[in-house]
Structure formats: structure tokens, C-alpha cells
Amino acid sequence: MEKKPKEENNKKKNVPALPWMRNPIDITDIDQCPISCVPFLDPRLGGALQNMRFTSLFPVQVAVWQETIGPGSFGRDLCINSPTGSGKTLAYALPIVQALSTRAVKCLRALVVLPTRDLALQVKEVFEALAPAVGLSVGLAVGQSSIADEISLLINKPKLEAGICYDPQDLSQDFGSSVDILVATPGRLMDHISNTNGFTLEHLCYLVVDETDRLLREAYQSWLPTVLQLTRPCSDTNFPLCENLTSLGFGSLKTIRRFGVERGFNGKSCPRLVKLVLSATLTQDPSKLAQLDLHHPLLLTTGQNRYQLPELLRSFKVMCESKLKPLYLVSLLQGLREEKSIVFTSSVESTHRLCTLLKFFGDLQIVFKEYSRLQHQSERSKTLTAFRTGKVQVLVSSDAMTRGMDVEGVRNVINYDMPTYIKTYIHRAGRTARAGQTGQCFTLLHKDEVKRFKKILQKADQDSCPVHSIPSESIEALRPMYTSALEKLRRRVEAETHGKRKRKNKLSTVSGHNRKAD
Known part of the structure; x- marks a missing residue:
């Protein structure tokens, strides 16, 4: 056949x-x-x-x-x-x-x-x-x-008058x-x-x-x-x-x-x-x-293809070494200066770790905040307001921001972690190039991810995605700070893990006492 x-x-x-x-x-x-x-x-x-x-x-x-x-x-x-x-x-x-x-x-x-x-x-x-x-x-x-x-x-x-009995069904x-x-x-x-x-x-x-x-x-x-x-x-x-x-x-x-x-x-x-x-x-x-x-x-x-990217969006890939990925992100953000940007990670845990690491880099002259479902709603609302008003330049986010959120003036979207599906890429990239404005989407990739990323973009009829180069000297200049930041992050993670374990044991003890009392 x-x-x-x-x-x-x-x-x-x-x-x-x-x-x-x-x-x-x-x-x-x-x-x-x-x-x-x-x-x-x-x-x-x-x-x-x-x-x-x-x-x-x-x-x-x-x-x-x-x-x-x-x-x-x-x-x-x-x-x-x-x-x-x-x-x-x-x-x-x-x-x-x-x-x-x-x-x-x-x-x-x-x-x-x-x-x-x-x-x-x-x-x-x-x-x-x-x-x-x-x-x-x-x-x-x-x-x-x-x-x-x-x-x-x-x-x-x-409005009820005092001293009168009312039928709940009539009310x-x-x-x-x-x-x-x-x-x-x-x-x-x-x-x-x-x-x-x-x-x-x-x-x-x-x-x-x-x-x-x-x-x-x-x-x-x-x-x-x-x-x-x-x-x-x-x-x-x-x-x-x-x-x-x-x-x-x-x-x-x-x-x-x-x-x-x-x-x-x-x-x-x-x-x-x-x-x-x-x-x-x-x-x-x-x-x-x-x-x-x-x-x-x-x-x-819009057109025959189900997957459509914003018309005025420009997509770029940033080739990087896996172990030095945070350095490429920092260098990229420094090159974008004070432009309003959103950095997307693959999970709330990755968002928290990345934000904590960036804080340990010292004075990067970039104001950034974490935005994920780990935070209370009131805290997220304050962060979003600060981002909208320009007090925060960079939002590090899980996919909580990918669907429909409209923040005026977002110039850049950065995929710190490559999206697995075209849907995710479209919703992330769509935070910029909105309402007739231009915008850029950068995706950090190591060499093993290039083929998969190309296949994802082809589903949106996008065959070309130029490379945005990061100067090697800027990466080398950040290495000393990175080594120090990694050590501080390791200690912070250990402290947070210990704190969680301690709270869990305390809850288990209280629960055990309650069972005995019953």
C-alpha cells in the first residue's frame, strides 16, 4: 500500500x-x-x-x-x-x-x-x-x-423591621x-x-x-x-x-x-x-x-493557523552554557537597560530560586521582583502595581502571568526555561508586542534544546529565529559575583528546607497529641 x-x-x-x-x-x-x-x-x-x-x-x-x-x-x-x-x-x-x-x-x-x-x-x-x-x-x-x-x-x-417574623421563603x-x-x-x-x-x-x-x-x-x-x-x-x-x-x-x-x-x-x-x-x-x-x-x-x-504570534513581535534565541545560565540572563538584562521585562521560568520553585539567586548578585542596578502562586494574593497585587508603575523593571514569574495579563509597556519577554509547548510560548510571548506595539522575546537555550525549540516555533509558522549574542567578556566579568551568590543560595536553601522540616514535625506532634486526647 x-x-x-x-x-x-x-x-x-x-x-x-x-x-x-x-x-x-x-x-x-x-x-x-x-x-x-x-x-x-x-x-x-x-x-x-x-x-x-x-x-x-x-x-x-x-x-x-x-x-x-x-x-x-x-x-x-x-x-x-x-x-x-x-x-x-x-x-x-x-x-x-x-x-x-x-x-x-x-x-x-x-x-x-x-x-x-x-x-x-x-x-x-x-x-x-x-x-x-x-x-x-x-x-x-x-x-x-x-x-x-x-x-x-x-x-x-x-430591609427588615424589628419585631416582625418573616417567612424565609418570602424573604x-x-x-x-x-x-x-x-x-x-x-x-x-x-x-x-x-x-x-x-x-x-x-x-x-x-x-x-x-x-x-x-x-x-x-x-x-x-x-x-x-x-x-x-x-x-x-x-x-x-x-x-x-x-x-x-x-x-x-x-x-x-x-x-x-x-x-x-x-x-x-x-x-x-x-x-x-x-x-x-x-x-x-x-x-x-x-x-x-x-x-x-x-x-x-x-x-486570524489566518488559517490556530497558533498565531503577535504581528510586531521579534523572537531571538540566546545560546548559553547550562551551568552559567544565570550569568547569561543577568548580562541580557543589563543590555536591555531599564526596559520593562518579564522573565519566565518553568515552575514556582524555579522562580523563587532564581529570584533569590539574583538578590545575592549584589547591586545589579536592576529592580526585580518575584511573582508566583507561592505568594499571597495581596503581595502579588502590590508587585503587579509596582511593575505597572515602573517602580519594578523586571518581573521573574512562573506561568501565572502567561494567560491574558496586560501590563502596558512590557518591551521584552525572556524565557529563562524553554517552554515545552507552543501554547505556552504564545501566551508568554504575548505579554509584549500588544495593541500594535513592538516587542521582543528571548529564549535561553543550550545546544541540546535547539532542535526541539525549532519544532515548537514551526507550529506557529515561524521558521527563522536569529541568535542574540551575549559578549563573552560580560559573562567573565560576572563570574566572581556568581560564585559568591551560588554559595549564599546554597545556605539559604538549606535554611528554608530545615525550616519546612521543623514546621512539618511540629504539625505532626500536635496532630499526635490531638489523636491521643480523642
Whole structure:
């Protein structure tokens, strides 16, 4: 049997299995549009955009506008596959705010779900820059504060008079939403669905699933099937609503109805739930996309390749000796002077070790900070603020920063550890060259990694990646400091390991005493 050419096989592998993904709208065929020329744009939102220093909508924003407020009129669910930094957040925030502004009803009508707190905070800022202009309010549910504090901001509780007994069932009907739009992480969203009186999705009109591939890859307490069931009309007999919700832990039919499956306003039916799903690396897996229950979906994408790098990004490889890798990083950062840069490592442990080592180098005249999930949320927020305002020039980060985070003015991304997958490379590199700006991505490699790195870039149709040379004399000049820093790092690691072991033994002792007491 004759074998098919390898190229032909590769082409077939790249063909999406779902028919609607084979004929997408190509965003690259769309031009930017000046704010003054955007059709049907509410003048109040035009003013808000100007306050945000926007003069034009980017192509992805124009494309989504056309399919929502324009001729498309939210008739289909949208899947948006567009490079990082292309403007996807505003692409969905603007039409949703405009659509909600046409109906003066105070209830939760738009829900945006994101995988991380930091990303949710960033998206909320975009909505908050737009929504007040048309009288809408935005809420946040991410677990950064106590759930009681969140409830006080999200829910209007009924006023109770002293000395009067109230029926709890009647009271539940008097709770109301304080927000029109909610930006949430899946875990905290499920907390409110399960436990918060007055929290209902019965009026929900728009569901945004941002960073879709990550949210579909991780279950997050079955948040997606729960939301879809709670927003499906009771009249939809194709889905065994009550049985499914009961299996997810929502109890009786009475409890289910309290959460709002009777969709509508004052007896009138609610429009269907419109879904917008987005990613820079949108999955083509039919089984994963099926979870979203999309309505006549339309794909908006940039070109035929699923993996797209920012148009104005320049990629470089830095060849280095494995044992001297930190020296090459320091020399590279010194050459970049005070440009805002993010250094990515392969794990939170590597981030912590590298940051500790850099501190022992002495005065490098570079202000850098660690950023990873090992830190408390408040500490991460302070670090990010310092980085945004320029007080910190270099952020050393795990992949906590790779998804969607937008920090203005990042000129360089440095892969201290080579990414294993093209997805990771795209999301890391996408922290620079955003919104029409230029940027550089450097990847430190030793000779055994070159072939694998080339294969990764080829998946994004990038065949060339020039070498950025580090002068050997700059490496030699750093050697004495490096030797001293390594010794200090060794002592620090030993001390930290000893401290962890001591705390673990103490916990074991306390646990043993408790068992004896029982």
C-alpha cells in the first residue's frame, strides 16, 4: 500500500473536525475603525473609549462588533481565536455594555468567567471604564476578600423591621442583584451559586468564557454544566434539569427554583443565553467544545493557523552554557537597560530560586521582583502595581502571568526555561508586542534544546529565529559575583528546607497529641 506524502498528512491533521470551524471569518481582512465611525455606538461609550485613550477599534473588536451590535445582532454564539494583545477583552466588553444599556433592569445579565484572580481583576477594570457611562454596575467574585464582603457588594438585601417574623421563603424573593455584570473565577462563582441567598442566573443574557481552553481543561467544580443548567428554561424538555442539578449537589426542586431556572422578566421570556468564548489558542477538540452547547457558532480567527504570534513581535534565541545560565540572563538584562521585562521560568520553585539567586548578585542596578502562586494574593497585587508603575523593571514569574495579563509597556519577554509547548510560548510571548506595539522575546537555550525549540516555533509558522549574542567578556566579568551568590543560595536553601522540616514535625506532634486526647 502506497504511503501518502507527509505534507498531505500534516494538512489533514490541521483541518478542524467541526464543520463550522472550517469556514471562519478572517480578522486579518478587517481594518481598524476610528471611534467616530463605529456604527450604532452609544455616544456615552464613545466618550468612555476616548477617556481610555482609544482612537480606533482594532480588527478583532470591529469583527465582534459587526456580529453583535452590527448586522449579526448577537444572532450566533461567537468563538474568537486571536493572538494575545489583539484586544479581545474590549472586543466583548464594549458590545455587552452597549446591549445591556438599552434595558433599564437592575439584575445580573452578563457573566464573565476567567481562570485566575489577577486576570479577573484586569477584566473588571475594562468593564468599569465603560459601564458607569451608561448607568451599569460591575461586580467581582474571585475570593480575594471574604465571601461576606462580596455578598454585601453583589446582593441587595431586604430591609427588615424589628419585631416582625418573616417567612424565609418570602424573604428570598426580595433579594436583588446590585450589579448588572459579574466578573468571576469558577470556584467563587460556585460558592455564590450554592450558598448566597438572592444570587440568581435567571436573567442572564450573556456568558463570556475567557481563556476557554484552560477553563475547559480543568473541571473547576463542574461550574460550566451548572451554569448552563441554571440558565436553561424549564420548558426545555431536552435536558433533565432537576435530575442533573440534584446530582451536582443542589438538592430539591424547591431549592433549584430558588436559584432561578424560571428565566424571564415579569412573566416575559428571557432571550436565549448568548455565549462568547475566547482564547489565543482556542481548542479544536469537538468533545471539549461540545461542553459549551453553542448555538450556531461562528469562528472569528486570524489566518488559517490556530497558533498565531503577535504581528510586531521579534523572537531571538540566546545560546548559553547550562551551568552559567544565570550569568547569561543577568548580562541580557543589563543590555536591555531599564526596559520593562518579564522573565519566565518553568515552575514556582524555579522562580523563587532564581529570584533569590539574583538578590545575592549584589547591586545589579536592576529592580526585580518575584511573582508566583507561592505568594499571597495581596503581595502579588502590590508587585503587579509596582511593575505597572515602573517602580519594578523586571518581573521573574512562573506561568501565572502567561494567560491574558496586560501590563502596558512590557518591551521584552525572556524565557529563562524553554517552554515545552507552543501554547505556552504564545501566551508568554504575548505579554509584549500588544495593541500594535513592538516587542521582543528571548529564549535561553543550550545546544541540546535547539532542535526541539525549532519544532515548537514551526507550529506557529515561524521558521527563522536569529541568535542574540551575549559578549563573552560580560559573562567573565560576572563570574566572581556568581560564585559568591551560588554559595549564599546554597545556605539559604538549606535554611528554608530545615525550616519546612521543623514546621512539618511540629504539625505532626500536635496532630499526635490531638489523636491521643480523642
